[in-house]
Amino acid sequence: MASSTVRINLDGKPINPLTILMIGAGGFIGSHLCEKILNETPHKILALDVYNDKIKHLLESDSLKWAGRIQFYRINIKHDSRLEGLIKMSDLTINLAAICTPADYNTRPLDTIYSNFIDALPVVKYCSENAKRLIHFSTCEVYGKTIGSFLPKDSPLRQDPAYYVLKEDTSPCIFGSIEKQRWSYACAKQLIERLIYAEGAENGLEFTIVRPFNWIGPRMDFIPGVDGPSEGVPRVLACFSNALLRREQLKLVDGGVSQRTFVYIKDAIEAVLLMIENPDRANGHIFNVGNPNNEVTVRQLAEMMTEVYSKVSGEPALEQPTVDISSKEFYGEGYDDSDKRIPDMTIINKQLGWNPKTSLWDLLDSTLTYQHKTYAEAIKKRGLHVLARYLVTAGKCCINFVKRDAGAFTDLEPDNVGFKIC
Numbered sequence: 001m002a003s004s005t006v007r008i009n010l011d012g013k014p015i016n017p018l019t020i021l022m023i024g025a026g027g028f029i030g031s032h033l034c035e036k037i038l039n040e041t042p043h044k045i046l047a048l049d050v051y052n053d054k055i056k057h058l059l060e061s062d063s064l065k066w067a068g069r070i071q072f073y074r075i076n077i078k079h080d081s082r083l084e085g086l087i088k089m090s091d092l093t094i095n096l097a098a099i100c101t102p103a104d105y106n107t108r109p110l111d112t113i114y115s116n117f118i119d120a121l122p123v124v125k126y127c128s129e130n131a132k133r134l135i136h137f138s139t140c141e142v143y144g145k146t147i148g149s150f151l152p153k154d155s156p157l158r159q160d161p162a163y164y165v166l167k168e169d170t171s172p173c174i175f176g177s178i179e180k181q182r183w184s185y186a187c188a189k190q191l192i193e194r195l196i197y198a199e200g201a202e203n204g205l206e207f208t209i210v211r212p213f214n215w216i217g218p219r220m221d222f223i224p225g226v227d228g229p230s231e232g233v234p235r236v237l238a239c240f241s242n243a244l245l246r247r248e249q250l251k252l253v254d255g256g257v258s259q260r261t262f263v264y265i266k267d268a269i270e271a272v273l274l275m276i277e278n279p280d281r282a283n284g285h286i287f288n289v290g291n292p293n294n295e296v297t298v299r300q301l302a303e304m305m306t307e308v309y310s311k312v313s314g315e316p317a318l319e320q321p322t323v324d325i326s327s328k329e330f331y332g333e334g335y336d337d338s339d340k341r342i343p344d345m346t347i348i349n350k351q352l353g354w355n356p357k358t359s360l361w362d363l364l365d366s367t368l369t370y371q372h373k374t375y376a377e378a379i380k381k382r383g384l385h386v387l388a389r390y391l392v393t394a395g396k397c398c399i400n401f402v403k404r405d406a407g408a409f410t411d412l413e414p415d416n417v418g419f420k421i422c
């Protein structure tokens with residue numbers, strides 16, 4: 001519940017109610033950030049996105065306690081004349097809009113570059129020209145590969161943090177060759193960071209840049225064939241959740257040797273709210289937002305998710321829960337990878353006093369509980385439905401489709417048919 005008492009920031013200054021333009025509010029991070037702002041602050045949100053299914057629960061009824069503090073605008077920032085006016089109406093613009101699933105970077109490089117650089121240009125321009133504050137979402141991927149990854153495999157220096165800890169103001173950005181089009185995303189993000197930084201240096205733009213380190217939690221991406229395209233390839237959490245839900249093997253790209261640190265979305269948006277409400281401490285800064293204590297290889301993540309899902313679902317794991325697959329087969333030509341992503345936390349600790357709280361096991365427990373509750377039934381129905389169609393077309397038996405409503409047989413959606421084998 002939004003408090004009615006005057007809220008103060010880290011420097012003891014009163015926090016005045018803000019109007020926040022959130023571009024990409026309908027996405028994974030945006031939906032959690034909207035919830036937090038509406039539940040804990042008096043701020044108003046102009047939620048801009050092409051989709052709103054992940055924030056529908058915040059928009060539905062005027063009876064909601066935050067009614068009137070969130071308005072949704074179905075806008076594609078690629079070509080919409082309303083963008084500048086909305087930026088002018090707001091005290092702060094947060095830009096989350098991006099194509100940010102690795103399966104797109106090497107297969108849709110032009111769209112990826114346009115989305116992460118070209119389309120962000122007007123947002124930066126309008127904020128700078130109208131002296132409006134900007135919080136821009138970049139990525140930990142701008143660091144690319146660690147320096148240590150170029151050392152000989154047996155070099156002891158690989159164990160030296162100086163060769164792998166990623167620090168905002170000192171670490172280089174190291175990408176693969178141009179043919180490795182995976183890096184189209186990271187390079188576009190790097191260039192928009194540099195443009196924002198230059199707008200700050202030359203024109204006084206008040207900016208904060210966020211580099212998320214694998215934020216995960218409920219509502220991340222989609223489950224292919226349920227709330228996203230069957231042929232879609234989401235990020236690893238949704239890929240692995242999809243396999244677990246369907247009792248299929250989890251695919252380990254190139255053996256799952258890459259390492260990642262994962263942070264719970266609920267911890268991460270706490271850091272963003274601190275940035276929003278402490279402009280004197282956040283303006284002009286780039287922040288790593290991640291959890292250095294949650295490092296695993298992708299293989300270890302798969303094993304942990306398998307164990308947690310077995311506990312959550314009550315179903316035994318597969319005999320062989322994982323299978324290796326080459327990146328070429330899984331992602332196609334031009335894929336490349338970050339070897340390791342450990343965030344240095346010095347700057348965010350000093351400026352905002354933020355630290356993540358949730359262990360990887362606990363965040364996977366709450367996330368897979370959500371996934372199982374949300375998707376298991378739908379997937380089971382679709383599975384039976386597909387089986388029924390197969391049996392009928394294969395002439396194995398006749399099946400009486402028992403319609404649950406009076407609709408025509410054309411709408412044989414799993415939700416409204418039951419069947420019995422005669």
Ligand SMILES: NC(=O)c1ccc[n+]([C@@H]2O[C@H](COP(=O)([O-])OP(=O)(O)OC[C@H]3O[C@@H](n4cnc5c(N)ncnc54)[C@H](O)[C@@H]3O)[C@@H](O)[C@H]2O)c1
Nearest residue numbers: 024026027028029076077096097098100137139212214215
């Ligand atoms: N989730 C993470 O771990 C992570 C890690 C690093 C960086 N990021 C960055 O954080 C931001 C948000 O990521 P997310 O995980 O919420 O992704 P997401 O895909 O769930 O959300 C992005 C949202 O932006 C919207 N969008 C994209 N192009 C748009 C356009 N032209 N006009 C209007 N809306 C548009 C999409 O519809 C989507 O709702 C992205 O910039 C991403 O690069 C996220």
Ligand SMILES: O=c1ccn([C@@H]2O[C@H](COP(=O)(O)OP(=O)(O)O[C@H]3OC[C@@H](O)[C@H](O)[C@H]3O)[C@@H](O)[C@H]2O)c(=O)[nH]1
Nearest residue numbers: 100102139141214234235236237239251252253258298
């Ligand atoms: O089914 C899968 C999916 C993914 N993976 C591997 O899991 C690792 C993580 O893959 P993700 O799809 O989550 O994406 P990455 O961590 O590489 O980058 C992501 O995090 C940083 C953000 O900028 C973006 O949202 C995205 O680029 C990669 O090594 C990938 O190859 C698998 O082994 N199997």
